Amino acid sequence: MTPKIARFLAQHQPATPCLVLDVDRVEENFRALRNALPLARIYYAVKANPAPQILQRLVGLSSHFDAASIEEVTACLDAGARPEAISFGNTIKKVSAIRQAHERGVGLFAFDSREELEKLAAHAPGSRVYCRIRVENAGADWPLSRKFGTTIESAKELMTEAATLGLDPYGLSFHVGSQQTTTQAYEAAIGKVAMLFTDLTEAGVNLRMINLGGGFPTRYRDEVPGIDQFGNAIMRAMTEHFGNALPEMLVEPGRFIVGDAGLVAAEVVLVSRRDRNDPVRWVYLDIGRFGGLAETEGESIKYRITTPHDGTRMGPVAIAGPTCDGADILYEKTNYRLPLALKSGDRVELLSTGAYVSTYASTKFNGFAPLAEYYL
Amino acid sequence: MTPKIARFLAQHQPATPCLVLDVDRVEENFRALRNALPLARIYYAVKANPAPQILQRLVGLSSHFDAASIEEVTACLDAGARPEAISFGNTIKKVSAIRQAHERGVGLFAFDSREELEKLAAHAPGSRVYCRIRVENAGADWPLSRKFGTTIESAKELMTEAATLGLDPYGLSFHVGSQQTTTQAYEAAIGKVAMLFTDLTEAGVNLRMINLGGGFPTRYRDEVPGIDQFGNAIMRAMTEHFGNALPEMLVEPGRFIVGDAGLVAAEVVLVSRRDRNDPVRWVYLDIGRFGGLAETEGESIKYRITTPHDGTRMGPVAIAGPTCDGADILYEKTNYRLPLALKSGDRVELLSTGAYVSTYASTKFNGFAPLAEYYL
Numbered sequence: 048m049t050p051k052i053a054r055f056l057a058q059h060q061p062a063t064p065c066l067v068l069d070v071d072r073v074e075e076n077f078r079a080l081r082n083a084l085p086l087a088r089i090y091y092a093v094k095a096n097p098a099p100q101i102l103q104r105l106v107g108l109s110s111h112f113d114a115a116s117i118e119e120v121t122a123c124l125d126a127g128a129r130p131e132a133i134s135f136g137n138t139i140k141k142v143s144a145i146r147q148a149h150e151r152g153v154g155l156f157a158f159d160s161r162e163e164l165e166k167l168a169a170h171a172p173g174s175r176v177y178c179r180i181r182v183e184n185a186g187a188d189w190p191l192s193r194k195f196g197t198t199i200e201s202a203k204e205l206m207t208e209a210a211t212l213g214l215d216p217y218g219l220s221f222h223v224g225s226q227q228t229t230t231q232a233y234e235a236a237i238g239k240v241a242m243l244f245t246d247l248t249e250a251g252v253n254l255r256m257i258n259l260g261g262g263f264p265t266r267y268r269d270e271v272p273g274i275d276q277f278g279n280a281i282m283r284a285m286t287e288h289f290g291n292a293l294p295e296m297l298v299e300p301g302r303f304i305v306g307d308a309g310l311v312a313a314e315v316v317l318v319s320r321r322d323r324n325d326p327v328r329w330v331y332l333d334i335g336r337f338g339g340l341a342e343t344e345g346e347s348i349k350y351r352i353t354t355p356h357d358g359t360r361m362g363p364v365a366i367a368g369p370t371c372d373g374a375d376i377l378y379e380k381t382n383y384r385l386p387l388a389l390k391s392g393d394r395v396e397l398l399s400t401g402a403y404v405s406t407y408a409s410t411k412f413n414g415f416a417p418l419a420e421y422y423l
Numbered sequence: 424m425t426p427k428i429a430r431f432l433a434q435h436q437p438a439t440p441c442l443v444l445d446v447d448r449v450e451e452n453f454r455a456l457r458n459a460l461p462l463a464r465i466y467y468a469v470k471a472n473p474a475p476q477i478l479q480r481l482v483g484l485s486s487h488f489d490a491a492s493i494e495e496v497t498a499c500l501d502a503g504a505r506p507e508a509i510s511f512g513n514t515i516k517k518v519s520a521i522r523q524a525h526e527r528g529v530g531l532f533a534f535d536s537r538e539e540l541e542k543l544a545a546h547a548p549g550s551r552v553y554c555r556i557r558v559e560n561a562g563a564d565w566p567l568s569r570k571f572g573t574t575i576e577s578a579k580e581l582m583t584e585a586a587t588l589g590l591d592p593y594g595l596s597f598h599v600g601s602q603q604t605t606t607q608a609y610e611a612a613i614g615k616v617a618m619l620f621t622d623l624t625e626a627g628v629n630l631r632m633i634n635l636g637g638g639f640p641t642r643y644r645d646e647v648p649g650i651d652q653f654g655n656a657i658m659r660a661m662t663e664h665f666g667n668a669l670p671e672m673l674v675e676p677g678r679f680i681v682g683d684a685g686l687v688a689a690e691v692v693l694v695s696r697r698d699r700n701d702p703v704r705w706v707y708l709d710i711g712r713f714g715g716l717a718e719t720e721g722e723s724i725k726y727r728i729t730t731p732h733d734g735t736r737m738g739p740v741a742i743a744g745p746t747c748d749g750a751d752i753l754y755e756k757t758n759y760r761l762p763l764a765l766k767s768g769d770r771v772e773l774l775s776t777g778a779y780v781s782t783y784a785s786t787k788f789n790g791f792a793p794l795a796e797y798y799l
Contacts, residue, residue, distance in 0.1 A: 103572045115747075118787070137745075137789070139707045160696070162766070181697075189750070191748075193749065195749065195756065197695075197698070201697070216466065232683040239706075274746060310750065317536060317539055319538055322576065322577050344720070344750060370491065371470060372567075373571065375566030390538070391518070409782060410784050411782050413492050413782070414473065414490070414493070
């Protein structure tokens with residue numbers, strides 16, 4: 048928790064659940080990544096948190112932006128981003144979205160299939176395009192691989208055709224999975240994509256760029272490697288494969304930029320035992336999987352939780368949300384322990400929840416309003 | 424699809440994704456359940472779909488209401504429900520919510536733990552309360568059991584204390600799980616709860632009610648037993664255990680009342696193959712798990728899908744949503760087949776999506792707005 052957030056919580060005691068985020072920390076994280084990878088252009092993954100306060104701060108830092116939808120393109124433009132600084136990075140786009148983005152000056156698009164390439168050729172002619180390759184997601188707490196990316200063979204064919212279709216075959220991309228905790232994942236993916244890059248270049252395709260995706264982790268319960276370690280590993284792999292002829296490099300961080308900048312303030316609604324002698328207490332919070340904490344699905348992302356009783360005796364707990372939905376359980380199998388003194392009405396904080404929380408919140412599931420948001 | 428919905432879609436071609444629901448079908452379902460279980464009072468589970476048009480129609484039919492939050496209590500009152508017709512059925516309630524509901528005249532509350540019972544005694548004194556017992560959820564496609572309900576022993580203790588605390592120990596409840604496809608689940612649960620009911624009555628606790636919960640299924644891909652079969656099985660079990668001294672009976676249907684009254688109109692955004700020879704096509708729709716179809720988690724609820732090419736040659740597909748989230752996959756393991764002619768821009772319908780869709784939709788994940796809703 049940053050001092051600014053601590054002061055805000057103490058002074059305002061805002062109604063819960065709410066997200067409180069320190070925009071200065073966003074800037075610090077952005078600068079840390081820029082220092083760790085000075086040769087890469089940073090495209091902030093807007094989906095991690097599209098708050099105007101964040102986008103405006105990043106525009107001021109000359110960030111680029113990775114948009115998942117025409118609505119996110121618009122949010123970036125509204126925050127002052129130039130269209131040239133925006134990549135439409137979703138490989139699944141409606142024709143109407145492609146056309147609108149193209150009209151507004153966006154000229155960089157992702158794809159991973161023939162149909163999408165043909166849509167881009169028809170509705171965003173002349174644009175720079177990059178093809179997403181499927182790579183291993185081992186080591187990622189929130190993997191992506193089954194849904195996105197194509198094979199080396201298919202990418203080769205499609206990138207070769209792109210110029211014929213009137214598009215600019217600009218580069219290749221991959222994504223090693225979100226909350227990726229190993230640097231090796233990037234090294235292996237770079238090796239795979241570099242071979243294709245060389246093959247295509249030798250075949251006469253004018254490739255200039257490799258998009259390394261995002262996935263850089265935030266610290267939750269467990270330690271993760273620092274951003275410098277990722278920067279070093281990536282540069283080592285790039286140099287190994289490309290020598291001095293480095294292509295342009297893009298990265299698309301989301302979680303790393305905003306994750307540890309925010310926290311969710313919540314309230315304990317109920318503490319119960321199934322039976323008098325059951326050692327496990329069920330702790331029900333006023334936010335759950337459908338109130339924004341969607342990444343606790345499968346207990347994937349394990350948030351740190353602070354309580355007013357920290358330092359006193361602890362016992363095992365299962366932690367759940369406030370809805371009548373049986374799937375609204377945050378942690379039951381993971382070994383969470385919370386103070387025995389915890390009770391209904393206590394305020395708690397879920398740390399490092401600045402990314403992938405506010406936008407996941409349901410509109411009104413069980414009647415509960417989406418969580419409030421404060422940007423400091 | 425009802426004729427009214429078909430006419431609306433043909434005339435208006437509404438922008439997708441959207442939910443279109445025929446309120447007359449809601450009324451038909453309500454009447455069918457009332458005929459199948461004439462001795463039970465129907466408490467509509469508002470969380471299934473809290474649209475004012477639905478609540479108002481049900482108020483006109485003298486329905487009762489099961490509310491999951493103070494916001495849902497308010498929605499019922501706004502639709503014209505009397506406070507006496509409302510049960511606050513969530514066993515996890517903030518003190519502020521209990522107090523507000525009590526002030527507005529709600530006098531019936533669920534609980535399943537000591538702490539909640541004490542909160543009710545303090546903030547809704549004199550209210551009728553019922554204790555939720557944990558029962559088997561086998562046979563349910565969307566089970567609930569781990570999160571809710573207490574043991575027979577614990578329920579016995581708490582119900583005995585309720586009167587001492589100034590509350591009215593009105594009854595017992597259970598829930599066999601949502602989309603429950605077997606009538607046996609109700610019979611087994613009734614047997615278990617009836618024993619406790621008798622024990623408590625003999626011990627001098629003035630119990631009068633059994634709340635049978637909800638769970639009655641909607642037809643998705645597979646056939647399900649008709650509502651009359653559930654009614655018959657329930658009455659047989661109740662008579663077996665209580666003879667002529669039947670307690671009051673409550674049911675809390677949600678899905679059964681609104682599920683098949685609505686459909687989601689969606690658009691195909693992309694059809695792609697991972698590789699030229701891959702027989703499986705990936706079909707991406709403009710609605711996915713975070714746009715409202717949350718119950719496809721684990722491929723639990725399997726919606727029927729109609730396309731403009733139905734009747735032509737089919738092939739295997741995986742089906743996913745439009746976001747950049749790797750978890751936004753509807754069906755990959757389930758054997759779905761769709762026409763080979765399906766392509767980007769085609770309009771499709773997901774049938775029987777009137778329940779548990781509109782409210783699950785995220786506020787703006789990946790920038791996508793929640794689905795529009797039309798009530799006919």
